[in-house]
Amino acid sequence: MLISNGRIVTFGAANEIIENGAVRVEEGVISAVGDTESLRAAYPDDEVVDARGQLVMPGNICAHTHFYGAFARGMAIPGDPPRDFPEILGKLWWKLDRALLEEDVKYSALVCLVDAIKHGTTTLIDHHASPSAIAGSLDQIAEAVTEAGLRASLCYEVTDRNGPEEAQAGIEENVRFLRAAQEDTDPLLAASFGLHASLTLSDETLAHCVSAAQGLDTGFHIHAAEGISDEDDSLRKSGKRVVERLHDAGILGPKSILVHCVHVDAWEMELLRDTGTWVTHQPRSNMNNAVGVAPVETMLRGGVKVGLGNDGFSNNMWAEWKAAYLVHKLWHGDPRRMGGYDVMQMAVGNNASLARVFWPNRPTGEISPGAHADLMLVDYHPFTELTAGNLPWHILFGFEADAVTATMCAGRWLMRERRLLTLDEADIAARARELSAKVWERTLALQD
Ligand SMILES: [Zn+2]
Numbered sequence: 044m045l046i047s048n049g050r051i052v053t054f055g056a057a058n059e060i061i062e063n064g065a066v067r068v069e070e071g072v073i074s075a076v077g078d079t080e081s082l083r084a085a086y087p088d089d090e091v092v093d094a095r096g097q098l099v100m101p102g103n104i105c106a107h108t109h110f111y112g113a114f115a116r117g118m119a120i121p122g123d124p125p126r127d128f129p130e131i132l133g134k135l136w137w138k139l140d141r142a143l144l145e146e147d148v149k150y151s152a153l154v155c156l157v158d159a160i161k162h163g164t165t166t167l168i169d170h171h172a173s174p175s176a177i178a179g180s181l182d183q184i185a186e187a188v189t190e191a192g193l194r195a196s197l198c199y200e201v202t203d204r205n206g207p208e209e210a211q212a213g214i215e216e217n218v219r220f221l222r223a224a225q226e227d228t229d230p231l232l233a234a235s236f237g238l239h240a241s242l243t244l245s246d247e248t249l250a251h252c253v254s255a256a257q258g259l260d261t262g263f264h265i266h267a268a269e270g271i272s273d274e275d276d277s278l279r280k281s282g283k284r285v286v287e288r289l290h291d292a293g294i295l296g297p298k299s300i301l302v303h304c305v306h307v308d309a310w311e312m313e314l315l316r317d318t319g320t321w322v323t324h325q326p327r328s329n330m331n332n333a334v335g336v337a338p339v340e341t342m343l344r345g346g347v348k349v350g351l352g353n354d355g356f357s358n359n360m361w362a363e364w365k366a367a368y369l370v371h372k373l374w375h376g377d378p379r380r381m382g383g384y385d386v387m388q389m390a391v392g393n394n395a396s397l398a399r400v401f402w403p404n405r406p407t408g409e410i411s412p413g414a415h416a417d418l419m420l421v422d423y424h425p426f427t428e429l430t431a432g433n434l435p436w437h438i439l440f441g442f443e444a445d446a447v448t449a450t451m452c453a454g455r456w457l458m459r460e461r462r463l464l465t466l467d468e469a470d471i472a473a474r475a476r477e478l479s480a481k482v483w484e485r486t487l488a489l490q491d
Contacts, residue, residue: 107352262298
């Protein structure tokens with residue numbers, strides 16, 4: 044298939060915009076990129092899809108999300124509003140996750156996947172919790188991902204907060220799914236070993252997880268130093284700061300993701316860099332929980348690999364770009380902070396490298412021969428010059444959520460002309476409304 048007559052935004056090493064360009068897609072992979080005229084001449088028998096001057100871009104990548112949180116939308120928690128991050132966890136998230144049953148897990152994922160397709164987000168790295176339905180929960184999500192046709196890496200968050208049996212069940216769910224993902228032939232699914240956060244994990248459980256992960260060729264996906272309470276807890280428990288504690292436990296490494304890292308000091312950043320550990324930044328979530336702003340520019344400058352996630356906020360990743368671009372300026376009182384290239388380094392270059400951890404055979408997140416054919420068409424026709432050099436500022440100030448008209452993952456169209464092709468949004472929303480009403484009832488019944 045030849046997607047022709049587009050403005051091709053390649054990203055990747057070339058990082059150029061090809062005017063009147065074309066992308067050839069063959070068996071899930073990009074096989075040629077160039078100008079429309081030459082590619083049409085070279086492949087006269089190909090089916091041609093006319094992009095009508097739209098931008099043809101690599102699909103967005105989300106480095107950290109929570110499909111399980113979707114049913115929180117619009118839910119009111121009785122009593123005084125939570126005063127701080129630990130109260131938000133206790134009153135909202137640790138009640139909602141407990142209320143999720145098997146089918147809720149699947150539909151919570153499906154509504155997020157609808158949102159992802161509509162916003163051209165084709166790769167998602169999820170972190171799951173459903174303590175009342177642990178065993179098999181990742182299969183529920185995997186089914187939803189497969190129905191959607193997207194690319195996702197899944198894990199279950201191990202935690203001690205619900206006692207040793209559920210901690211063990213979480214470990215088993217990770218191990219089971221990691222083994223299944225390695226044996227399975229579905230190339231769009233990948234796995235990691237999930238851990239909740241330092242503050243809900245004992246040294247013994249961390250050691251169990253490290254030994255359970257032996258031989259599975261995996262890293263860990265864990266929240267770290269999100270609120271100051273995580274550092275306080277770690278110092279109290281171990282005399283070490285969070286990243287040092289996790290490092291000593293064997294959690295860091297080039298396949299591991301430490302989510303947030305808001306309250307990390309210089310030596311923790313050095314450990315992150317020297318171990319090649321991934322960090323993800325979620326500014327919308329950090330603002331919402333009032334936990335602070337991560338030292339992202341310092342980490343990037345020193346060579347820590349920081350990607351961009353959404354922590355369960357909308358899968359319109361450009362909204363996360365905008366939050367990142369704005370919040371660092373306000374936080375530091377300096378409009379020079381967090382330039383467009385820094386945001387792009389996280390959201391494009393680093394997220395693409397992170398995707399390579401889970402899909403090592405080919406590049407994701409770039410338009411080049413040999414890369415995964417994960418693409419979107421963006422109906423954006425600016426009134427000023429658009430170049431590869433100023434593209435970040437077009438995305439930050441010009442791109443809107445509804446500009447995506449078509450989404451492709453692994454060479455398969457998931458949306459065209461804004462019409463979803465793999466998922467029925469109305470059916471999914473109708474069932475989700477029925478299920479979420481019961482989830483809300485159970486969540487409220489769990490309130491102290
Ligand atoms: Zn998170």
